[in-house]
Every structure is written in C-alpha cells, then in structure tokens.
Amino acid sequence: MKNVLIVGTFDTKGHEFKFIKELIEKRGVSTTTINCGVIGEPLFVPDVSSEAVAIAGGSSLEELRQQHDRGLGIDVMMAGAAKITKDLYDQGKVDGMISLGGSAGTTIGTFAMRSLPVGVPKIMVSTVASGDTRPYVGEKDITMMYSVVDISGINSISNHILANAANAIAGMASFDIPALKEEKPLLAATMFGVTTPCVTAAREYLEDQGYEVLVFHATGAGGMAMESLIEAGFIKGVFDATTTEWCDEVAGGVFTAGPTRLEAAAKAGIPEVVSVGALDMVNFGAIETVPEKYKSRNLYKHNVSVTLMRTTVDECSQMGKIIAGKLNMATGPVALFIPLKGVSAIDVEGAPFYGPEEDAELFAQLRANIKDKVELVEMDTDINDEAFALAMAKKLISMLER
Numbered sequence: 001m002k003n004v005l006i007v008g009t010f011d012t013k014g015h016e017f018k019f020i021k022e023l024i025e026k027r028g029v030s031t032t033t034i035n036c037g038v039i040g041e042p043l044f045v046p047d048v049s050s051e052a053v054a055i056a057g058g059s060s061l062e063e064l065r066q067q068h069d070r071g072l073g074i075d076v077m078m079a080g081a082a083k084i085t086k087d088l089y090d091q092g093k094v095d096g097m098i099s100l101g102g103s104a105g106t107t108i109g110t111f112a113m114r115s116l117p118v119g120v121p122k123i124m125v126s127t128v129a130s131g132d133t134r135p136y137v138g139e140k141d142i143t144m145m146y147s148v149v150d151i152s153g154i155n156s157i158s159n160h161i162l163a164n165a166a167n168a169i170a171g172m173a174s175f176d177i178p179a180l181k182e183e184k185p186l187l188a189a190t191m192f193g194v195t196t197p198c199v200t201a202a203r204e205y206l207e208d209q210g211y212e213v214l215v216f217h218a219t220g221a222g223g224m225a226m227e228s229l230i231e232a233g234f235i236k237g238v239f240d241a242t243t244t245e246w247c248d249e250v251a252g253g254v255f256t257a258g259p260t261r262l263e264a265a266a267k268a269g270i271p272e273v274v275s276v277g278a279l280d281m282v283n284f285g286a287i288e289t290v291p292e293k294y295k296s297r298n299l300y301k302h303n304v305s306v307t308l309m310r311t312t313v314d315e316c317s318q319m320g321k322i323i324a325g326k327l328n329m330a331t332g333p334v335a336l337f338i339p340l341k342g343v344s345a346i347d348v349e350g351a352p353f354y355g356p357e358e359d360a361e362l363f364a365q366l367r368a369n370i371k372d373k374v375e376l377v378e379m380d381t382d383i384n385d386e387a388f389a390l391a392m393a394k395k396l397i398s399m400l401e402r
Contacts, residue, residue: 002095002173003030005088007081007112009105010035011050014043016100016151016158020166024098027170032093034084036077036108038064048084056080074104081112089116096121096173098165100151103128110136117232118225121172125165127151139224143168184212187396188226189239192218193302194344195277198241201389206239209397218242218278223257230264237271237400239392241337241383244278244344246319247311252291253282262326269332271399273392276338277383279319279362280347280355282309300352308346310353313361320365328371333399335375337392338363342382 004024008017010033021031021044035046036053038061051061057080064073088094097116099109106126113122122142129146137144145165149157187206191199203213214229216222223245229235245257265272281300284290284307290299298310311319327334342348343359363378370376377395381388 001028001030003032003093004169004173005032005034005085005094005097007034007036007085007097007099007109008101009037009108010042010044010046011037011040013100013105013151015154016162018044019154020098020100020162023163023166024170027167027174029095029170029173032088034081034112036081036105038073038077050077053077053080053084056083070104074107078108078111081108082115085112086115089120094120096123096169098123098125098169100125100147100162100165102126102151105151106136110138110142113142114138114140116140118229119177121169123165123169123172125151125161134221137221139221139228184210185236185400186234187211187213187237187239188230188235189213189215190218190223190226190242190277191215192242192244192278192344194281194346195242195383197345197384197386198275198277198389198392199239201386202239202241202393205390205393206396211237211400213239218244218255218257219283220245220248220255220257223261227257227261227264230268230270233268235265235268235270237396238265238273239396240265240272240274241389241392242277243274243323244281244283246322247279247282247315250315250318250322251282251309251311253284253309255283262323263329266326266329266331266334269330271333271396272330273335273337273396273399274323274327275336275383275392276323276343276362276366278344279316280311280344280353280358282311282315283307284309298353300346308353310355311358313358316358316362317365320362321369324366324369324374327374328369330373333375333402334373335377335392335395335399336366336370337388337395338366338376338378339383339385339388340378340380341385345384348382 033046034048035042035050054061057076059076125145129144216226248256287307300308346353
C-alpha cells in the first residue's frame with residue numbers, strides 16, 4: 001500500500017488535517033502523521049508526536065513551551081520535521097507528502113518537503129501560495145495550492161480546496177511513473193533568452209550524440225535546481241553556458257542562485273564546460289522596482305516585468321575572480337570557454353549592452369585566476385555563434401568519453 005506523509009500543527013489545525021487524512025485513506029492510501037504543534041494538544045493521536053519532532057530538532061517540547069519564543073519553535077520543528085521526513089523516506093515509507101498552513105505552517109511543511117528528492121509528490125496548501133513562493137519551494141518540485149480562505153475550519157470553500165488537495169496527493173502517490181522507452185545519460189545545460197541560440201545548437205548536437213539534455217532557465221531557482229540534481233547524482237555532465245546568476249549575487253538582483261553556484265559539478269567530479277553567458281546583466285522586476293542607487297545605470301526594459309542592468313567593470317572584475325575560484329574547485333575535467341565578441345545577444349557591437357571594456361576586465365580576471373587544471377578556450381566569436389556552441393558541446397562529449 002502506498003503511504004502519504006501528513007505534516008503539520010495538529011493542535012491549531014487538527015480538524016483540517018483530520019479531514020484530509022480521512023479522505024486520503026478513503027482512496028486506499030495509508031497515512032503517517034507528524035505533529036509539529038507546540039502550543040496545545042493534538043485533536044487526534046499522531047504517529048509521530050511533537051515531542052519526538054522537537055527532540056529531532058535539537059530541543060524538547062517542554063523547553064519550547066517554557067521559552068514562549070515562536071521563532072525558535074518554528075526553527076526547531078522545521079529541523080525536526082525535515083529529519084524525520086528524510087528518515088522515513090530512507091526507510092521506504094514515503095510515497096507522497098502533504099501539509100496545510102499559514103506562513104508558519106508553510107515554512108515548516110515546505111522545509112520538510114525539501115528534504116525529499118525531486119520526483120516524490122509534494123503538495124502544500126497555503127494561505128501564502130498566491131505570493132512569492134520561492135522561499136518555500138526553493139529548487140524542489142513542491143506543488144503550492146492557494147487555500148483562498150484561511151486554514152480555519154471546514155466550510156463551503158475550504159471543503160472543496162482541501163478535498164482537491166487530498167485527492168490530488170492520493171492520486172499522485174498511487175500511480176506509478178511510466179518508464180521512458182529509452183534511458184539516456186543526463187546532461188544539464190543553463191540558458192537565458194539572450195543565450196538561447198547557443199544552448200539550442202549545443203542541445204541538438206548533444207542529443208544527436210545519444211544524450212538527454214535538461215535545460216535550466218538561469219533565474220536563480222533554475223541554477224539551484226540544476227545544482228541539486230547534480231548533488232543527487234542524476235547528471236553525468238554539465239554544459240554551463242549561462243552563468244548569469246552570479247551578476248545578481250554580486251549586485252543584488254532578483255535571480256541569484258546563491259554563493260555556492262558552480263560548486264556542485266566541481267565537487268561531484270563530473271565533466272563540465274563553462275562559459276560567461278549573460279554576465280553582462282543584472283535582473284530586476286518592473287522598471288520602478290530598480291533600486292534608487294541604480295537608477296542612473298545603463299538599464300534595458302526587457303519587458304513590462306523584467307528590467308536588465310548592465311554590469312560594470314568592477315562587477316565584472318569581481319565575477320571573474322569568483323568564477324575562477326569555483327572552477328578551481330573542480331575534481332573532474334573542466335573547460336572554460338570565452339567568446340571574445342560578446343557574452344549575450346545584447347552584448348554585441350551596436351546592441352544596448354555592448355561593453356568591450358567590461359568584458360575585457362571579466363576575461364582578464366578569469367585568465368589571471370584560473371589554475372592549470374582548468375582548460376581555457378578563447379574564440380573570436382560571440383556566445384551565440386554556432387561554431388562557439390558546437391565547440392563547447394564537442395569538448396563536453398570528449399570529456400564524457402574519456
């Protein structure tokens with residue numbers, strides 16, 4: 001029998017959790033319940049108590065109740081729920097997971113969900129699901145369902161929402177994933193709109209060579225998702241043409257993938273070819289969201305929701321040093337490709353972000369700081385030239401077939 005993990009605060013939202021528990025079990029799916037409530041007693045007896053969760057999180061329920069610190073309570077229950085969730089999964093007892101909550105419940109539930117691998121069904125019914133869900137979803141395949149009304153009783157609206165969620169997770173957990181007709185080695189590639197021609201040409205070539213290519217949109221979450229799959233052992237090689245997320249990490253844009261970007265492949269020792277795609281741009285939202293200190297910079301309205309800002313010589317210098325340092329961590333084969341005539345579709349002569357001085361500084365710092373283990377290839381093309389894309393792809397193939 002398939003089993004769904006139900007994680008949440010059974011003291012304050014016990015009726016709602018009991019409701020979805022009973023619905024899931026009516027579909028022939030068993031459940032395991034984990035109580036993360038700190039304040040009161042649960043409405044029904046859980047399989048894993050709050051005390052067990054608190055201990056797994058490094059504290060005790062008595063201590064949390066005595067301190068009356070809501071933030072501390074959430075932190076401890078997050079850690080404990082995640083540890084128990086991972087342990088149960090490792091024991092083969094988790095085929096899916098569901099939670100309900102407001103901001104605190106969503107924080108606890110999704111943190112635990114992120115301890116599960118990609119592919120395990122995860123549904124979070126949340127009052128905050130219509131806003132910015134990135135802090136909750138991260139790089140995992142969490143399905144966020146907006147609760148419409150608060151998670152507070154079973155009424156004519158919540159009855160439908162919660163039933164849909166319960167039926168959805170029961171179905172997700174019950175049915176097997178069809179096997180692909182042909183299993184091919186997985187490669188990862190990074191792409192932005194301004195590097196699409198490069199990655200498309202490379203992807204088609206790599207697929208012709210018998211590989212399956214997963215393309216990740218370099219929007220922060222995309223880079224994080226790729227790194228997560230590399231760490232999990234799914235990826236055999238990386239075509240990392242678009243390292244633009246470092247622009248946002250350095251200058252405070254909205255698409256940062258964090259300070260560990262470029263480390264997963266290096267640590268895993270898998271072949272990687274890396275380039276400088278879209279290192280000419282920092283990303284912000286609509287034009288009015290650009291920080292005041294950047295208003296006088298070279299800004300480009302990509303569309304009504306996205307504004308790009310040209311990176312400066314100083315920022316390019318910083319990124320060159322950082323990226324070189326990440327590549328130097330490599331425990332496997334690595335090659336750095338530099339397109340001397342432009343790093344994106346709008347960093348070519350006559351385009352809005354054409355910046356030979358900025359690019360020259362970026363390239364100079366990369367050359368000066370990479371170690372001998374990093375193979376350097378420079379080509380007198382822009383990044384979207386087909387010859388550049390194929391050179392990168394062929395280099396990756398040669399590394400994979402050594």
